[in-house]
Amino acid sequence: MTAVRFVLFGAGKNGRHLLREIGSERIAFFLDNNESLDGSFVDGVKVRSFCGVDLMELQEYCVVITVMNKDISLKLAWQLQQCGIERWVFYDMVDDWNDPLPEDIDKKRTAAVLDHYNEIGMRTQRQNEWVRDHIAPKDLKRATGFLRHRQLKIVEFAHSFFESVHEIEIHPVLAYGNLLGLIRHNGFIPWDDDMDFELIRPEYDSFRDYCKGRFFSTKYEGLLNGDDFVNYQMFKKSLFEEHPDEYIYLEVPNHSMILKGNSIFDACSFDIFSLDTYEKDYPFEEHRKSLNMLKEKIEAADDCAQQFDAIYDFIRRDRNRWDPEGTHMFFGADDFTSYDWKMEKDEWLDRSDMFPAVKRSFEGFDFYVPADPEAVLERVYGKRWTKLPPEVGIPDHSFWQEFYRDFCENADIVYDEKYPDTFFTGLYQTLRDKGIYARIVILPGNDRTREEYEGIVSRFDDLGIEHTSSINRSADMCYTAAEDEGYDYIKAKMISYKESEKK
Numbered sequence: 198m199t200a201v202r203f204v205l206f207g208a209g210k211n212g213r214h215l216l217r218e219i220g221s222e223r224i225a226f227f228l229d230n231n232e233s234l235d236g237s238f239v240d241g242v243k244v245r246s247f248c249g250v251d252l253m254e255l256q257e258y259c260v261v262i263t264v265m266n267k268d269i270s271l272k273l274a275w276q277l278q279q280c281g282i283e284r285w286v287f288y289d290m291v292d293d294w295n296d297p298l299p300e301d302i303d304k305k306r307t308a309a310v311l312d313h314y315n316e317i318g319m320r321t322q323r324q325n326e327w328v329r330d331h332i333a334p335k336d337l338k339r340a341t342g343f344l345r346h347r348q349l350k351i352v353e354f355a356h357s358f359f360e361s362v363h364e365i366e367i368h369p370v371l372a373y374g375n376l377l378g379l380i381r382h383n384g385f386i387p388w389d390d391d392m393d394f395e396l397i398r399p400e401y402d403s404f405r406d407y408c409k410g411r412f413f414s415t416k417y418e419g420l421l422n423g424d425d426f427v428n429y430q431m432f433k434k435s436l437f438e439e440h441p442d443e444y445i446y447l448e449v450p451n452h453s454m455i456l457k458g459n460s461i462f463d464a465c466s467f468d469i470f471s472l473d474t475y476e477k478d479y480p481f482e483e484h485r486k487s488l489n490m491l492k493e494k495i496e497a498a499d500d501c502a503q504q505f506d507a508i509y510d511f512i513r514r515d516r517n518r519w520d521p522e523g524t525h526m527f528f529g530a531d532d533f534t535s536y537d538w539k540m541e542k543d544e545w546l547d548r549s550d551m552f553p554a555v556k557r558s559f560e561g562f563d564f565y566v567p568a569d570p571e572a573v574l575e576r577v578y579g580k581r582w583t584k585l586p587p588e589v590g591i592p593d594h595s596f597w598q599e600f601y602r603d604f605c606e607n608a609d610i611v612y613d614e615k616y617p618d619t620f621f622t623g624l625y626q627t628l629r630d631k632g633i634y635a636r637i638v639i640l641p642g643n644d645r646t647r648e649e650y651e652g653i654v655s656r657f658d659d660l661g662i663e664h665t666s667s668i669n670r671s672a673d674m675c676y677t678a679a680e681d682e683g684y685d686y687i688k689a690k691m692i693s694y695k696e697s698e699k700k
Contacts, residue, residue, distance in 0.1 A: 201298060204228050204255065206273055207263035208237075208244045211288055215263055216240055219294045225258050230273075232646060248647050252280050252640055259298070260285040271313040278310065280641060281668055329585040334381045337585075340388065344592070346661025348385045349560065354465035355392050356562040358444070358455055365407050369394035370554045370565045372470060373577070380570050381583060384560045388592050392467035394564075397552070398529065399521065401471040405453065408446035412455075416448045418502035430600045434461045438632065450495070450504035451533035460632040462601050471529030474548060476520040481545050484518075484527065487511070492536040524548045538577070546576060601634040606673050608635040612664075613678040614645075618656060624676060625662060633673075637664040 200223055205212045208227040216224055216239065227244040229235075235246035260277060262285060264270045270287055277285050290305050291298065299305070340348055359369060371379060372395040378386040396404055408414060415436070419428045429449075436445055437458055445456040452471075458464025475484070494507040511530045525545040528535035550572040554565040567573045574582045601607070608628050610621055621637050628635035639653050657664050668675070 202258050204258045204260045205242075205263050206260050206277075206285075208234055208239050209263065211265055212263040213239055215261065215288065215294075216242060228255075228260065230276075246646075247276070248641060248645060248650065252282065255280075255282050256284070258284070261288060262286070263288050265289070268316075271309065271316065274309060275313055275317075279667060325587065325589060329587070329589060332585065334583070334585055335383055337382060337387050339384065340390075342658035343661050343663040344388075344390060347390050351390065351392055351465050351467065352385075352560045352562055354457070355394075355467045356564070358467075362407065365403055367396060367400040367404050368554050368565045369396055369404075369469070370551065370567055371559060375559065376566060376570055377574055377578065377582065379557065379559050379566065380574060388590050390592065393470065394467060395470045395472050397472045397474070398519070401469070401529070404469065405446075405448075408444075408455070412444040412446045413440050414446040414448075416501075416505065418500060418505065420500045421498065421504075426596065427600065427604065430461065430597075431604065434605070437461055437464055448505075450501050450508055451531060451537075453531075459630055460605075460634075462597070462605065462634055463629055470532040470534070472526055472532075472546075472551070473515070473529050474520055474523035475518050475525040475527065475545070476523055477525060479518045479525065481525075481527075481543070485543060487515070488530070488536045491530060495536070526551060534577075540577065540579070542576060547572070550576070602669060602671070605634045606632065607669055607671070608633050609638045609669050609672045609675040610635055611638045611640065611668075611675060611677040612653060615678055622657075622660060622662060636669075637662055638668060639664050639666055640668075641666060 202223050202225050203219060204225050204227070205215055206228045208229045208231075212227060221240070221242055224242050227234075227239055227242055228247055228250060229244055230247050232246045232248060234244045235249055237244045260282060262270050262273045262277075264273060265288060274285060274287070277283075286298065286302060286306065287309060290302060339345060359367075370376075371393070373393040374386055374389050375392055375394075378384055378389060417429060417432050419425075419432055421428075433447070433456070436447070436456070437460055441459045442457065447454050447456060452468050454466050454468045456464055456466040458466075491507060491511045495504050498504045498507065508531050515530060524547065526548045527546055528538075530536070550569040551567045553568055555568060556563045557566045559566075610624055610628075612621060625635050625637055637657060639650070639657070641650055645653075654664065
């Protein structure tokens with residue numbers, strides 16, 4: 198049996214001690230995060246910087262983390278895991294380095310990683326609480342990179358659409374996260390990426406009729422089950438494949454939307470919600486009771502078609518209570534907020550808080566906002582709407598990326614300095630235009646210094662290119678300048694740059 202060869206992560210005292218215990222013939226090299234040590238020697242064994250080492254080469258060895266400090270050693274283990282290096286051990290996991298590695302080494306490694314995750318979770322929670330108590334929301338920087346480019350693309354799309362339909366007199370009012378972002382952050386919530394608008398019922402109906410008469414129009418009436426999100430996303434995916442770069446008017450039971458794009462992950466869309474006004478002698482308690490009954494029917498429905506039936510039936514009966522000039526206002530039955538939102542005050546909205554709507558600039562474009570946006574936000578989100586939420590910094594729609602990876606054709610494009618940036622951006626855009634979820638993979642290491650790595654990331658951020666620092670092991674294809682067999686661990690179809698150029 199061939200003896201295991203090791204790489205010692207950490208060129209300090211413990212690393213030198215382990216070198217003497219194992220013997221230099223079984224040590225390939227030292228690995229260290231201190232770039233100034235790169236190329237030096239410890240007792241005749243070369244030290245290599247983590248940023249400069251070829252990650253593929255590390256796969257050949259077992260990496261021993263020699264640092265004894267638990268916090269630091271766990272961070273190093275996390276660093277290795279993030280780069281796809283799974284063959285590693287802690288200094289104290291092995292009693293005799295001349296024997297084969299212990300049979301329970303995988304269990305010990307898993308336990309160590311879980312400990313680190315737990316520590317990260319607890320530490321992040323403490324940091325989150327501190328940040329929310331000490332940082333004003335308006336002091337937060339805007340989103341950057343791909344997310345920022347997507348925000349600006351979506352807001353321009355919404356503004357352009359409403360400008361193109363100016364012949365219908367509607368006043369779409371910024372709602373929910375966009376209104377919250379405008380007042381609390383002077384623009385998008387830094388981790389948000391969609392747009393919501395509200396229309397008073399007569400304008401909502403006019404808008405729907407207009408869209409149905411001019412654009413492709415459809416409903417989602419599919420099945421609801423444990424995978425309802427997947428069913429719904431697959432339905433939208435098919436819409437873009439069948440109607441590329443066309444305006445699409447889509448109705449779902451709890452709102453409607455406008456969509457346009459060539460693929461589900463690069464398309465633009467915004468949501469439209471309804472508002473109804475009621476006669477002044479209609480008790481809110483009675484309306485709430487009716488909404489609770491509607492909620493029960495919606496939850497008992499087998500599919501969205503049954504939900505539509507329940508909602509339309511409710512609206513037909515509810516019209517008897519509507520008053521176009523009424524001061525009592527509430528979210529429409531075809532807006533999930535009306536029956537599935539926990540608000541502090543269970544009472545009517547005051548129409549004067551919403552109308553007359555006024556125009557304000559949102560990310561450089563003028564949109565209507567409520568007459569008293571602060572009152573509306575307090576009504577919807579409670580008195581703590583001015584504070585940062587517990588989910589600060591977490592993208593609202595991160596589940597979309599999971600869907601793209603699991604249910605769309607995927608391609609990793611591994612960055613290499615041998616080729617100009619324009620090659621990667623061109624290939625990236627070509628693949629995404631064809632409905633392939635392509636991302637540029639910028640791996641740490643590969644003889645790059647930290648500054649070089651950050652420079653590459655910054656360039657692609659400026660271009661709004663979606664990138665990652667880790668390989669998607671289930672990708673359908675991976676474009677790489679390396680020899681195909683060198684990436685066997687990816688378990689994906691490998692295509693060289695030369696082959697891609699032919700395509």
